[in-house]
């Protein structure tokens with residue numbers, strides 16, 4: 221009857237979103253008067269999940285799952301969920317969890333709601349609030365099936381530490397129905413913070429005039445330990461790689477801080493970044509629509525402001541280190 | 542090769558989103574509907590398979606008669622046939638069940654949909670379809686080549702890309718990258734004329750209960766006024782002491 225939460229790790233190390241998901245599961249379990257079971261695949265130091273509210277951890281260690289494979293992961297999680305008799309299964313909204321979730325929904329015959337932003341508004345009937353229309357609205361949706369599947373939006377639910385510990389139980393999974401897939405190649409820029417994981421994102425638009433000026437964005441990102449991003453035309457013109465395109469048709473951003481430099485704030489751009497908690501705009505046009513959607517703004521020339529910001533932040537960081 | 546492209550009919554990206562009937566319904570008045578942007582990239586990739594590898598391309602939508610102009614547009618871009626399953630699309634699970642029923646009969650080698658629709662952002666229909674049909678599944682696909690029965694797909698992962706080799710039949714959840722923005726096609730006059738004569742068949746839905754039901758919508762709380770600052774020092778101070786984000 222417990223709430224089951226899938227906690228994702230990369231190279232064995234839990235992601236912050238995994239702790240968010242356990243905290244969410246704990247909040248949910250409290251309102252359902254039940255316990256939290258976490259399931260995790262090839263992770264290290266799994267007992268730490270107890271600190272966030274897991275009562276039990278199902279620890280799957282399996283060589284066949286060394287590389288992420290959606291169908292195999294879905295099967296493993298399904299096995300854990302069935303074994304626990306879980307009625308609610310909670311996932312995060314990382315790229316891999318979003319890949320697994322629809323497969324899991326069919327395996328468990330579970331109604332599925334993604335981008336969930338808060339605990340259920342009601343548990344009987346079971347109603348959750350999620351972000352829809354690319355952050356332009358919220359929906360309240362009833363899940364009518366016996367088993368329910370929820371994907372929690374990134375940064376929507378705070379990590380909460382509790383006084384608790386988890387018992388760890390290992391599970392051998394059979395993986396009977398796996399398709400033949402060969403992962404031929406993985407290319408990853410390991411030295412860079414990704415937009416998906418970053419607490420801070422620094423983003424540049426057409427106002428930067430050309431790719432030769434991107435050192436401003438990169439240097440600012442470096443001082444802040446931030447990921448770099450860009451508006452759509454910037455990636456369409458080839459100034460920056462496509463992976464950096466954020467917005468409604470690019471990557472979503474849900475960071476703590478989003479700094480937009482030389483970006484006008486078109487509706488499609490705003491839709492994709494508005495889930496960020498604090499937004500700062502630097503733009504020389506006081507009429508730029510982004511000012512209406514931002515928390516803080518400086519009206520001025522990016523070529524003057526950004527270098528000064530980089531220098532002063534360096535000094536600030538040195539002082540506060 | 543037989544390809545099915547799933548087309549979601551969504552409000553244009555510039556639409557303001559409003560609700561009616563006491564915030565229980567999406568207010569479609571004045572809203573322009575388009576092919577879901579992710580699906581448009583997928584449809585263009587399918588057209589290349591048609592032109593270069595002789596594939597047949599069908600497009601499908603689950604929805605009421607109001608979605609037909611969107612399907613006609615897909616035909617004008619070059620799809621051979623369109624299918625509309627005549628029922629309101631209420632949740633991803635039931636939409637996937639409807640499409641799976643048609644796909645089973647159609648014997649498609651490749652089914653392509655978008656990574657997500659920009660209206661309900663479920664990100665679920667293609668994956669569910671794959672599972673229901675017992676086909677392979679590649680999500681966040683940004684590159685796809687098919688040679689005989691073998692598919693080579695590149696997909697986006699957090700912080701990079703991954704290239705996978707697998708066999709058909711396959712379901713793909715695609716996005717920009719599967720073709721580029723500049724590859725997208727605007728239907729020309731000839732395409733539009735031809736589309737009028739291409740088959741658009743309307744099928745009755747199967748009995749499939751929806752697993753979820755949206756009961757209410759809410760607009761985001763209005764944003765407070767932006768705080769304009771004059772100096773960089775002031776900005777750093779506010780971000781540190783007020784917003785506490787640095």
Ligand SMILES: Cc1cc2nc3c(=O)[nH]c(=O)nc-3n(C[C@H](O)[C@H](O)[C@H](O)COP(=O)(O)OP(=O)(O)OC[C@H]3O[C@@H](n4cnc5c(N)ncnc54)[C@H](O)[C@@H]3O)c2cc1C
Nearest residue numbers: 425426427451452467468469470482483484489504505522
């Ligand atoms: C279907 C569709 C989907 C789309 N999806 C997306 C999406 O996902 N993401 C996205 O970003 N866009 C998207 N767009 C494009 C969007 O409509 C805008 O065209 C785009 O966001 C504008 O990019 P920009 O702000 O960089 O450029 P511009 O609109 O050209 O703005 C440049 C800004 O820089 C400022 N500026 C100029 N010089 C300086 C200077 N020296 N210092 C400071 N500021 C300066 C200007 O005042 C201006 O506000 C989409 C469009 C369509 C039709």
Ligand SMILES: Nc1ncnc2c1ncn2[C@@H]1O[C@H](COP(=O)(O)O)[C@@H](O)[C@H]1O
Nearest residue numbers: 547603630654655657658663664665666
């Ligand atoms: N009503 C529908 N009819 C046909 N295809 C759909 C429908 N809804 C969603 N899809 C397909 O599934 C993809 C993902 O949609 P979603 O799961 O709603 O985010 C879309 O990009 C479409 O390719």
